[in-house]
Amino acid sequence: MKARARPYDVKLRLAGLGIALGLCAVALVGRAAQMQLFDQDFYQHQGDARFLREVPIPTTRGMITDRNGEPLAVSTPVESVWANPKELLQHPDRLPDLAGALGLDADDLTQRVSQRSEKEFLYLRRHMNPDDAQAVIKLGIPGVYSQREFRRYYPHGEVMAHVLGFTNIDDRGQEGLELAFDSWLTGKPGAQKVIRDRRGRIVENVDLVRAAEPGKDLALSIDRRIQYLAYRELKSALVANNADSGSAVVVDVATGEILAMVNQPAYNPNSHESALPDAHRNRAVTDVIEPGSVIKPYTVAAALEAGVNPNIIIQTSPGTMMLGKYEIHDVHDHGAVNLTTLLATSSNIGAAKLGLGMSNEHLYDVLHRFGFGDSTHSGFPGESSGVLAPPNTWSMVQRGTISYGMGLSVTPLQLAQAYATLANGGRQMPLTFIKDGAGAGRQVIDPAIAHSLLGMLESVVAPGGTAPNAAITGYHVAGKTGTARQASGGGYAKRYVSVFAGVVPLDHPKFAMVVVISNPRGKSYFGSLVSGPVFHNVMDGALRLMDVPPDRIEQWYAQQPAVATDAVADDSDDAPPEVVVPATTAIDHSAVGAHR
Ligand code: 59J
Numbered sequence: 245m246k247a248r249a250r251p252y253d254v255k256l257r258l259a260g261l262g263i264a265l266g267l268c269a270v271a272l273v274g275r276a277a278q279m280q281l282f283d284q285d286f287y288q289h290q291g292d293a294r295f296l297r298e299v300p301i302p303t304t305r306g307m308i309t310d311r312n313g314e315p316l317a318v319s320t321p322v323e324s325v326w327a328n329p330k331e332l333l334q335h336p337d338r339l340p341d342l343a344g345a346l347g348l349d350a351d352d353l354t355q356r357v358s359q360r361s362e363k364e365f366l367y368l369r370r371h372m373n374p375d376d377a378q379a380v381i382k383l384g385i386p387g388v389y390s391q392r393e394f395r396r397y398y399p400h401g402e403v404m405a406h407v408l409g410f411t412n413i414d415d416r417g418q419e420g421l422e423l424a425f426d427s428w429l430t431g432k433p434g435a436q437k438v439i440r441d442r443r444g445r446i447v448e449n450v451d452l453v454r455a456a457e458p459g460k461d462l463a464l465s466i467d468r469r470i471q472y473l474a475y476r477e478l479k480s481a482l483v484a485n486n487a488d489s490g491s492a493v494v495v496d497v498a499t500g501e502i503l504a505m506v507n508q509p510a511y512n513p514n515s516h517e518s519a520l521p522d523a524h525r526n527r528a529v530t531d532v533i534e535p536g537s538v539i540k541p542y543t544v545a546a547a548l549e550a551g552v553n554p555n556i557i558i559q560t561s562p563g564t565m566m567l568g569k570y571e572i573h574d575v576h577d578h579g580a581v582n583l584t585t586l587l588a589t590s591s592n593i594g595a596a597k598l599g600l601g602m603s604n605e606h607l608y609d610v611l612h613r614f615g616f617g618d619s620t621h622s623g624f625p626g627e628s629s630g631v632l633a634p635p636n637t638w639s640m641v642q643r644g645t646i647s648y649g650m651g652l653s654v655t656p657l658q659l660a661q662a663y664a665t666l667a668n669g670g671r672q673m674p675l676t677f678i679k680d681g682a683g684a685g686r687q688v689i690d691p692a693i694a695h696s697l698l699g700m701l702e703s704v705v706a707p708g709g710t711a712p713n714a715a716i717t718g719y720h721v722a723g724k725t726g727t728a729r730q731a732s733g734g735g736y737a738k739r740y741v742s743v744f745a746g747v748v749p750l751d752h753p754k755f756a757m758v759v760v761i762s763n764p765r766g767k768s769y770f771g772s773l774v775s776g777p778v779f780h781n782v783m784d785g786a787l788r789l790m791d792v793p794p795d796r797i798e799q800w801y802a803q804q805p806a807v808a809t810d811a812v813a814d815d816s817d818d819a820p821p822e823v824v825v826p827a828t829t830a831i832d833h834s835a836v837g838a839h840r
Pocket of ligand 1: 538
């Protein structure tokens with residue numbers, strides 16, 4: 245019997261197949277619907293993730309200006325060209341072109357790219373001029389891209405170098421105020437979602453994740469014009485006196501704001517890599533000197549505070565004195581001196597005798613109150629505190645030498661603060677590099693003592709004082725010279741620092757300025773002749789720039805040339821009044837070397 249498939253079997257099979265196919269279709273449609281309707285986000289994300297990227301939005305570093313809003317440090321846009329090595333290496337024939345447009349050596353470039361062949365990111369050249377970078381991108385080489393960055397530019401170059409410092413290639417502060425205020429100045433880069441095509445080009449901005457926050461601006465206390473004057477005068481004094489290094493600081497007496505701070509040697513912060521590291525130091529803040537005689541006013545202040553009669557007469561003859569087993573000297577025999585002539589002639593013996601008459605603790609206390617031995621807390625990176633040993637360690641000899649400024653060390657900035665404090669009626673203002681940033685002051689000595697010291701120090705710049713060349717026509721000036729041999733290897737070398745510290749005008753003191761010049765090897769090495777003229781030239785200019793009214797009116801008018809002003813003075817054919825310039829000094833500097 246022949247077995248035949250029965251028709252219902254075929255139908256059954258067909259129906260079975262139909263059902264199976266139908267189920268498949270339903271499953272497929274269902275799955276599609278599931279993917280489309282329910283899992284869409286997941287798949288969208290998976291797809292986009294291959295092309296959707298979060299990219300940073302670059303932002304600027306805050307601008308640094310001087311007290312009048314003049315830009316001192318600005319961020320300029322630059323382009324950094326980078327490559328995706330994997331992609332770029334698929335077109336090795338383009339490498340020579342690329343190297344040419346980047347201004348790089350073709351072999352070096354090939355090597356660098358090959359070394360990172362597995363990576364997706366390599367800077368080819370950073371901080372290019374945007375036009376040059378554009379020319380590179382225009383070559384259309386696959387795997388080559390550019391990115392906006394910002395580069396710091398310092399329009400005043402050397403003049404502001406030490407105060408500002410500089411940033412590194414990633415725009416972070418490395419030295420100076422760029423370092424001290426880095427977090428204030430640094431912006432927060434934003435973030436943006438973008439879709440890139442297969443070649444990495446951005447084809448669509450999707451959404452902003454975070455807006456970029458630019459860094460904050462910083463207005464300094466510095467006055468660019470006074471800074472420039474100080475820079476010019478210090479530099480020319482260094483050249484004229486064949487000196488190694490120097491610093492100058494100008495402080496606003498009433499506020500403690502630092503108006504100018506310059507050093508030599510200097511460097512150009514726009515190309516600081518090429519500078520000697522030695523030129524980087526802001527010596528006014530980081531370096532110490534043995535100050536010598538500019539300390540004497542504080543010894544006198546201590547004596548007055550201890551109740552010494554302001555009219556005391558001190559015998560300094562014969563110009564030498566034994567201090568323990570050491571002999572100390574004055575340049576001349578100044579005979580019997582009062583406190584004013586002690587300062588005007590800068591008698592070491594007079595100062596030592598005053599110091600020996602008080603306790604270690606008292607002299608220390610007064611010096612310390614004026615800020616010696618302590619950081620000024622100016623906030624400048626690397627600030628030195630100087631050295632003032634605790635009084636219980638002082639020998640009698642030390643008390644004597646500290647009284648005339650030997651055996652302690654100070655920074656030029658500390659000296660400037662100490663002179664500003666005298667000029668401010670004994671009220672010490674915190675020093676600051678920030679405009680209007682100073683806090684409240686602190687009275688460190690009786691105003692009457694501060695006042696009488698300023699009077700005595702006026703005699704230093706008067707004819708007969710050590711520094712008549714620091715005098716400024718039309719203004720009352722108080723100041724002090726110092727010439728100190730520098731300690732070296734346990735003795736004192738024939739290396740000097742020449743210092744001048746002064747304040748002007750005495751009626752309403754505005755400026756305190758300190759000038760320190762190290763190792764002058766010219767005709768003279770005296771503070772009066774080396775540093776005094778820098779003080780004179782800078783202050784003379786600054787008084788005019790800041791419109792400080794003269795406080796010595798007769799002298800002021802005497803020096804004004806009798807120019808005919810429009811309407812009035814036609815009938816005056818008188819010669820201008822004779823100008824009397826004090827030109828003589830009682831000290832014969834040429835004799836000093838021989839005396840030693
Ligand atoms: C001086 C010192 C060195 C250290 C000496 C200056 C001492 C001393 C041991 C010799 C030149 C020189 C602790 S002088 O600053 O007296 O500024 O215009 O370096 O005395 O004992 O060939 N300054 N300077 N002394 N040491 N030790 C005078 C004086 C001062 C002047 C001039 C002439 C010194 C008026 C210094 C100035 O007031």
